[in-house]
Amino acid sequence: MAKRELASLRSEKTIVLALLIQLFVAAFSSFLVVGLVSLYDPGNAAGITVETAVAGDAADELAAAAESTDSMEPRLYETKQAAVDAFTAREVDAALLVTETPRHVLEVRVLVPDQGVASTLVVVQAREALRALERAERADRAAHLTSTPLELPPRAGASPYFGFTYTVLVPLLLFLPVFITGSVTVDSLTEEVERGTLELLRVAPVTLTDIVxxxxxxxAGLAPVQAALWLALLSLNGTAIAPASSAVGTAAGVVSLLGLTAGLAALVTALGAAVALxxxxxxxxQTVYSLGVLGLFGAAALSPVNPANVAxxxxxxxxxxxxxxxxxAVVALGVAGVAGARTAVRRYGLD
Known part of the structure; x- marks a missing residue:
């Protein structure tokens, strides 16, 4: 039955196309990740310089904060109106207008393009400049404070490419095959029932349990095989998978990743089989299955040890x-899901 099912998958163009897309992403991950990071974290887009007009009461401090960011090039203007005119005439990409209130609070008005990718990039860089200004003002005014304010979060020094690869790309390549395997199970069983071939299969010397x-x-067997291939391609592209001080540690990490994928695939395919029957x-x-899987992953995301974090x-x-x-725990849930599917199949066969 498993061989027959694998042979029939070759004719499913949608499934084959999905596999090819995943293969393309994994095989060319080192190239794609550069462009994808620009969408994931626009502030780290390489080669972008935001020319910014700065004017107002604390223009020097704000210009220094803007200059401390990686991609802002501040230009000082004598008046706020001159800065606004430069922005309107598109001589600069953004404008930062600062006003000091009677209570010595700095209020900054930010002018950015009203649409397009440029707006996102400018907003991200302006946010970084304001954060730098806040840190500088905290340091300058610390001696005049009567109480200690809350500490700011430490600056993250990790590369966005590193974060994107391990927190987005790897889980995506591991869990997308899991979702597809469940969908394949739903399609396969419902198609057998609709065409009437499920009853024909039961004429053969196999039980309904054997068929399912x-x-x-x-x-479910396809998911860990795909995961192993994707991880191998990522490694060839320079992305170290489960790096450790010893080969045993690396092997344990890779085996755990494949075990996580296999457990989720078993659980999801069992759910798909139950829904189809x-x-x-x-x-x-397919609607019930999709909503169920999304709800399952959404509920798991609320846990500190959710599958994406684990991966x-x-x-x-x-x-x-x-x-x-x-x-x-995921492997145990997968085994329990398969056992539950077997029970459901037996009951379905007795009706």
Missing amino acids: EGKLLAA VSPDRRAA AKLAVGSADTSTYLAVA
Whole structure:
């Protein structure tokens, strides 16, 4: 049954196209990540300089803060109106107009383009400039404060490419096959029921449990195989997967990543099989399955050991005991899901 199911997947153009897209992303990850980071974190787009007009009561301090950022080039203007005119005439990309109130509070008005990608980039850089100004003012006014204010968060020194790769790209390549395998299971079972071929298969010397288990094995088995291929391609592109001081540690991290993928695939395909048997209509079953999986992942995201965090920690090589316990829990849930699907299949077969 599993071989028959795998052979039939070749004719599913949607599934094959999805696999090819994932293969492309993994194979060319080192090139794609540069462009994707610009969407993920626009403030780190390389080669972008935001020319900014600065004017107002504390223009020197604000200009110094803007100059401390990586991509802002401040220009001082004598009056706020002159800065606004320069922005209106597109001589500069943005304008920062600062006013000091009678209570010595600095209020900054920011002028940015009203639309387009440039607006996003300017807003991000202006935010960094205001943060730098806040830090500088805190340091200058610390001696005059009667109480100690809350500490600002420390500046993050991590590369956005590093963060994007391990917190977005790796989980995406691991979990997308999981979602697809469940969808394949739903399609396969509902199609058998709609065409009447499920009853025809039962004429063969196999039980309904054998039929469904074969479909689950074929679908769920694809996810860890794809995950292993994607991780290998990422490694070839220079992204270290589960780096550790020893080969044993690296192997443990990779095996845990594959175990996490296999456990999730087993759980999701079992859910898909149960939905398909209860609701044989293909569209209705796919809707219920999609909402169920999204709800499942959404609920898991509320946990500090959610699958995305677990995958990121394993991939970056910073896994701890709770991380491995989470992987074991996911595998146990996958086994329990398959057992539950078997029970549902037996009941369906007796009706």
